[in-house]
Amino acid sequence: MTSLSALLDGTYSLPACNNTALAAAQQRQNQLTKPQGSLGRLEELALWMAGWQGTERPTLDAGNCLIFAGNHGITARGISAFPADVTAQMVANFTYGGAAINQLCDTAGLTLSVTPLMLDTPTADFSAGPAMSHDDVLVAFQAGMDAIPETCDYLVFGEMGIGNTTSAAALCAALFGGHGADWAGRGTGLDDAALAAKAAIIDEALIRHGRIFDSPQALLAAYGGRELAAIAGGVLAARARRIPVMLDGYICCAAAACLTLLDTAALEHCQISHLSAEQAHGRLSDALGKTPLLSLNMRLGEASGGAVATLLVRAALATHNGMASFAEAGVSGG
């Protein structure tokens, strides 16, 4: 495996999609018993899996769902409807098997792993100073890399962290411009006044830390949090291994977006699973040039949208690998 420092040193070039495999998969799609293109985005998903796995017949035999959890000092400013204790309680719920993501991973045939990141040591309040040190970021990046099993053909990333939509919004504002109000949303359920206060806190932080960063590490050190850095590290490591990645909602996409500071094409191996109900997720998806696969008004996080979208990938591969060709089935046309 390529080391973290090699991936981040600016000279490593990220591998591209395998165009030979992609062309072979497209050729196969064109021969299947359906009007060409009639399976819409299911065809796109089959080709995406083929290109990144480097095979005409992609698989989803070793799919993993990786959740990272972190705590956030910014919660001291009252930007969440739930208390910070809920992060650790939900990690326990993931372990116990009682959360939404447990049921969704079972349904989607994904192996779930949960990585809590120093839950007893929240990041600092980023409206008052940097969320964490450069070393903290590297430790979290490495945790993201290390969470990917040796055998893995597909990845879903997700997060848990009370307060982390505030970090996500600040990262987006720094990366793509705009103010706190453009990127802040209601999270788990803020009212109008609390939403306005959240936006103002992000604007404070933008003035303190600015918007100019020369690396994902520097950006994440300013605005946090640990679980977002872990997702960035994991998504980058997946790219180095050409593993297709399904991103969950707003926070997960914001974390991955930090990698565009390293390489503007850093997320070519990623799909956005769903358009979250968090109001700025559409803006973020547009900024990343990607169209979410689902739009189900979900806003839970914990990789839930990613797991549901994995069902579409299963449908895509079942048709791609299992359908008869026009010639095999004796059907006219094609």
Next chain:
Amino acid sequence: MTSLSALLDGTYSLPACNNTALAAAQQRQNQLTKPQGSLGRLEELALWMAGWQGTERPTLDAGNCLIFAGNHGITARGISAFPADVTAQMVANFTYGGAAINQLCDTAGLTLSVTPLMLDTPTADFSAGPAMSHDDVLVAFQAGMDAIPETCDYLVFGEMGIGNTTSAAALCAALFGGHGADWAGRGTGLDDAALAAKAAIIDEALIRHGRIFDSPQALLAAYGGRELAAIAGGVLAARARRIPVMLDGYICCAAAACLTLLDTAALEHCQISHLSAEQAHGRLSDALGKTPLLSLNMRLGEASGGAVATLLVRAALATHNGMASFAEAGVSGG
């Protein structure tokens, strides 16, 4: 089972959703370890299944996917990109297991049944006269009813019939107003000129048969086709048994829409699985007051969108039935 004639005689009142079960399921959702409403439309699907199955804990243990196939005399007017022979060839492909729907039913855990309806006797060219007799319609209705197994807790309906988007468009224009151009689409792949010709043929037929019909049977006799009548019969029979129904795309929805002549609330037990790429499907969904669950640019028919959306129902039930409550998991809030 309630007989077809009883269902159609105008005095039978369709059963409603079980509001006690619905309320119990809502109460359960509110206690699960997630912010209320954060699973979005997955929660809506769980409640829909609960209300129609009449239980707090709905199941998808005996889900059936019913495809009906028919041939259309209107194909003589050149309104399809594929030859009419393809209907029978695709029915053979369904039986052989090589079509998209075979793979999608496997993925979604649905039992597939295919009912070909007099493929050697296409309906008449409805631009020149009625597509079929009143008795033909009743025979097809009955075939739709009979295709539902005795043990069944969930249904997907779909169709195969070269030329049937033209019938569907004419049915929609008669039911909801507008001209051929408002309801005609490219089907399996018409170019601009062929699309305009298709719209003109529908306008001819609308002049011939008019838009005023006092029953689904009369409407379907005018514009066809057999597989559309079978879907209407099946959706009606499902309602009498309170079985939740997942509709496929444009044609399937147009067939079901005919039932609104019997009762404006006839489709309360139905969801629309996906927004088809067929251009008028959004207009039709709006007319039915329903929002499609998926939008994947699919346009294959054969229940493919219905089978894919069934994956969302599975995800919905897995979370609804499997998640821990706040109290069980020791999580704060809720």
